[in-house]
Amino acid sequence: MLLWRFVGRTNVILSNGVNWQRHSRVVKSALNRNVPIEKFASLTKRLFSVMGDGGRLLTFSTTLTEASRFILCLLSGTTALGHDFNTIVDNHSPFVAKYNEVMDSIASPLFLVFPKLETWFPRKHVIRKIDDLVNDFGKLLEDKKQRPGNDMLTYMLEEPEMTDEEFRDNMVVFFIAGHDTTAGAMSSFVYYLSKHPEAQVRARKEVVAALGKDEPNIENLRHMPFLQACIRESLRINTPIVSCLSLMVILSPILRAIIPDLCSNGKSYHIPAKASVIMNICAIHYNETYWPNPYKFDPTRFMNQGDGEEARIDASLWLPFALGPRQCPARNFAMYELRTLASMLLQQWEWNLPADSPHHDSIKNGFSPFALSLPKDMDIIFRRVEQ
Template identity: 30%
Template structure:
């Protein structure tokens, strides 16, 4: 009872009721461990930032954890928790994370300096989480996101040309046409996040490593269910706050063990595909043939990366390839699905913008009563559609901040002092909503991104729009995602009109969550579609 009273004092009782109490019923000894962990978490050393960070405004330990553990919406977190602290700062504030504190940059000039000085600000190993946890096993280790120095350059040397060559526009269109069949079978009211999660998992499976998940045809198949369990497991706030329970004490949680076994199977599947692909390409070389009659832009990323090993004079082990595929899978599936869902919502509640975007799609693709698959040249003409996409990623960017960098020396970022050893990241959520940077930042206004618009005026002074990060470590899949979004949205605009149902939980604003893990999601985003042909 003493622990519960302490939690109530700091507003964390809901976390206890939702995440701790159910697990106490699984095994009594867990209660003792959790009691010790909670008391440790409340210790002053954990709840107070280091002295070398106290020159900046601080988002308090209890304010932050109360927000993430009570599952507040991203809008509430941004307006009620971050904004009051951000307005006190010169472009940065200090925020707790699980086990450490980070400097959150919200000034575009400081962000530009951070993201371009990769030698002074390498990626921190803390981004990967505790070794052995579900998160670390899926996104940690030697991959293009987490590595630094020469190892990172070796990975980038192979991934960059692979992504530059791979632009399967035809595949994007064909899967969108398949998605239309799924929509017809589902009915007029559709959960768009579920729908886009299915098309993007099929897209990254085929375009990434030549595997068909058949998610559009059957969302309940084994592979889709396995991945969904893994993703939900990584987002579990309980194990994010207490990661040690996800490793050495894992046998206390049978359900968690089951998710780890599903990850074992998923990783084994990827490993098998890599071995088979290497063997087939090697045999093709021995046979003095290309081994692949598919056009370069339509080949999957795995094939292109293996082929690039020779042309770029660099190699990746099978384990490194597998770890990169996991990163590409997470980034190429979830973030693109969320962005598409949020775009559909904004166009549903802004019908004039929807009509304007549809007019552009029809001007480019025609208004015939049949599906039209855009070409790469078609996608380059979609000026307003592109502005809708960019404004969606500004207001509802799926990722809250960049991965943390660790300062290797004392320095300044636009007059903000950074002590050696400090963890620093670009706060994507808050720079995108910074009232010192954007006019009416909580208003959805695609015109910002039209030629001569507000966004164009920002570009010379710093980085105020960074959904894919920037600099040398900009997301390698940026163009892949943008083209996929243009294809899906333009085809949807020609085929359907849509609106938000009157009884939607999002009627008074989009309710998004995900502050704990840093990737924004939502639920029950049902939209009513009506066919145009």
């Protein structure tokens, strides 16, 4: 599969054993250095300057998923890789265009269904594009060595434990995660608040009470439990990644002993050693036993009814970032990114779906061979909130 040629196998997602422990240690150390909320806010303001200026009433219609990709590309590029791809001002950024072209080529349904075709009929033009893009990431890495900054890649480079190839492969993984998964999450959040104006109004009141005219920071974001609940509910209903990477079963007998406790029908299942197991996240997020009326958008699931504060949910039931040692290492980074952008959107904008939206009855995701939930061709109308 050509995807592995692009992302490599020497990164925090695909490595195993001692190598994974080493990658995880370096990546988590870099991510825990600081959460650049001020940078998130600064870049979000750049987005707003393109959407409209002043306090005038303005209608802004855009294909939301593509816009979110450009926005999150800028955010992740600047804060994680320390490189400004300038995608807000120039949505035809050559680097991003090359990335999208490579991902679309890799995602050819015919070659995904019949992977042997890659061996029989190698797509040399796609391979050249992939190698060219990988070289571009290598150039970014070399540039960062010469010009360090206040970003995650700089912090990682301070650790001597990884090779240049490993640094580069992790850069590719971070770029994909920041470009597509977070964009899908943001698109879903905006969609559900457009479909539920009462939730949008409540979230906006909470944001305005916490922020006033200030920008988000670590402290005032703590005073937005309903906003957090809206984001978490959006991630539950339309989780950006619908299944976890396959895990290889090493000790079959242990799995057989555990399985009866996991199966709702009480049966046990023999899972052969070395078989791959993929967890279906959507099946968990829509399980009526744990999520009553699971297809309903209800942020209050994540709030205590008495005091209106955030409720504690069993971690094994809400899995947009997976769970356990192999969960997404950038979980907190991504959530602060989403909360910052969402709070600033609510502070300054209101929005709704166009009357003729194909998403009027339900959200519709496009085809994704990588198990991503990305709303397809979604237009949203934004208007300035009167100050």
